[in-house]
Amino acid sequence: MSPESRREQLLELGTQLLSTRTLEELSIEVLAEEAGISRGLLYHYFGNKQEFHVAVVRRAVEQLVAITAPRDIADPLEQLAVSIGAYLDYVVENHTGYVSLVRAAAGGNEEVRTIYEEGRRALIDRIFEINGPEQLAQLGIEDSPGLRLMVDGWGAMTESVILAWIEDPHGLSREDLLHRLAVALPAIALAR
Amino acid sequence: MSPESRREQLLELGTQLLSTRTLEELSIEVLAEEAGISRGLLYHYFGNKQEFHVAVVRRAVEQLVAITAPRDIADPLEQLAVSIGAYLDYVVENHTGYVSLVRAAAGGNEEVRTIYEEGRRALIDRIFEINGPEQLAQLGIEDSPGLRLMVDGWGAMTESVILAWIEDPHGLSREDLLHRLAVALPAIALAR
Secondary structure: OOHHHHHHHHHHHHHHHHHOOOOOOOOHHHHHHHHOOOHHHHHHHHOOHHHHHHHHHHHHHHHHHHHOOOOOOOOHHHHHHHHHHHHHHHHHHOHHHHHHHHHHHHHOOHHHHHHHHHHHHHHHHHHHHHOOHHHHHHOOOOOOHHHHHHHHHHHHHHHHHHHHHHHOOOOOOHHHHHHHHHHHHHHHHHOO | OOHHHHHHHHHHHHHHHHOOOOOOOOOHHHHHHHHOOOHHHHHHHHOOHHHHHHHHHHHHHHHHHHHOOOOOOOOHHHHHHHHHHHHHHHHHHOHHHHHHHHHHHHHOOHHHHHHHHHHHHHHHHHHHHHOOHHHHHHOOOOOOHHHHHHHHHHHHHHHHHHHHHHHOOOOOOHHHHHHHHHHHHHHHHHOO
16 A cells, blocks of 8 residues: 555544544544554644644545535525535534534644634535526626625524534424535525 | 721722633732732622632623613614624623633633523523514514523523634724624524
8 A cells, every 4th residue: 555545544543433432532642542543643744733633634625525525516505504404414424523523623733723724614605606696687696705704604604503402402403403404505695 | 988888999909800801810909919018908898709700701791791781772673783893892891801701700710601501692682572472473483492402592692702803803803703693593583
């Protein structure tokens, strides 16, 4: 196996381990034990703990962006609900690691924050890529910098509501939740 | 001056100092120097650095809740915009300290997080106190646990949008921003 493939494989394993561990709990030692190789070899691949964490977080964010990619769904609100559903499932399945990633990003780990914000940026920008000016115009929405600011806010709301819903669904089914979050986007954009 | 008044005065000074400093920069040493008293006396009043920070954060959150208190405004959306405006002004005036408080709360300082979340809870619950079931019914909104979850999400959106707007207004005036955030609340509640 080439060093690149080996590193790739270790990164996959690290990302899997992160799903049920916080970033703090995910050490080079833990990965070495799970992979059955020496710590020295892992340091060779990842340099140090922070670089290892950054590589794992980057991979986790790439996965999140990939699994929420648009399917071939004509109705834009249904498309949005499906993407939010994929995001929700990811957060449920990787809850411990995801929460610790959000905390690290919010709490001042600058490298983790940068990767996390790039991921959020990619997810939000995709909404505008799928729904170009014509689709927005059909919904009565005019693209503008102010709109972008509010849509970013919708992204923050979606993340916050999903984390709260996982702790306590407040009587909302998964389907109800996804629908409410999807219809909130044009509602926010169109509210006057 | 009684010990209570003296502690109170020091707490006011600490909260003022926090406005232009991060929590990490606000040490017992800094307060001692500004107040012109000994560090020993400050340790007597506040115990240790974490207890001092907790007392200052609690005071800051109390101030935030107080200055956003409803005025005597009949129109609920105008009332909401005025309260959001007071919140915005507070964040602008205390930007360094406020951002560090949010980071500490999000990043795992559990005591700071608890106080911060109690403050957010108080701000959101007030919306429902002012707008009782009758006012909500007039707007076509039915109170429900699912609604509470979405309104909490609106709160997270508002905080996020305000912090982003301070960094880059995206061409939105203060008035436009407050209006957009206020009308977003019933829009989110009513979207189907």
